[in-house]
Amino acid sequence: MKTDSLFASGDRTFLDLYGTYVDSFLTYLRAKGYAERTLRKKRSIILTFARWNVKKQFTEGDLDESHLNVFLERSSGRKKTCINFETSALRPFLNYLRREIGIPTPPLVTRSSPAKDLIVIDAKKHTSLPTRT
Numbered sequence: 001m002k003t004d005s006l007f008a009s010g011d012r013t014f015l016d017l018y019g020t021y022v023d024s025f026l027t028y029l030r031a032k033g034y035a036e037r038t039l040r041k042k043r044s045i046i047l048t049f050a051r052w053n054v055k056k057q058f059t060e061g062d063l064d065e066s067h068l069n070v071f072l073e074r075s076s077g078r079k080k081t082c083i084n085f086e087t088s089a090l091r092p093f094l095n096y097l098r099r100e101i102g103i104p105t106p107p108l109v110t111r112s113s114p115a116k117d118l119i120v121i122d123a124k125k126h127t128s129l130p131t132r133t
Helices: 014-031 036-056 065-072 080-101 114-127
Strands: none
Touching: 014 036, 014 080, 036 065, 036 080, 065 080
C-alpha cells in the first residue's frame, strides 16, 4: 500500500488517521448545529470514501476534486440525490483537511467565455489602427 508521511505515523494507518480527522470534522459540524442523524450519514459516507482510498492505494496527495469525482462516479445508475448528499459530505471534508493538515488546493483555472473571447479579438482589431501620415 502506498503511504505518505502524514498517513503513516507509527502503526497508525491511513484509515486510522482518517478516523481521527472524521471525528474532529464531525465535532466541528456538531458545533455548527448539524443534526445527529445527518452527522451519522456524513460519517458513513466519509468512512466509505476512506476505505475506498485504502483499497485503491491512494495517498493524501491524491485528494482533490477530481479524486472525489472518481469516487462519486464509482457506479452508474445511482440516484442524483444520493450523489448530491455524498458530495455535500465529502467536499466540506476535503476543505476541512486543507485547513487542518495542509492538503494542497488546486490552482484556479479561469475559463474564458466565448463572449469574452470575441471582445478581446474585437479590441485587438481596434488597437492596431493605422496611423495617419
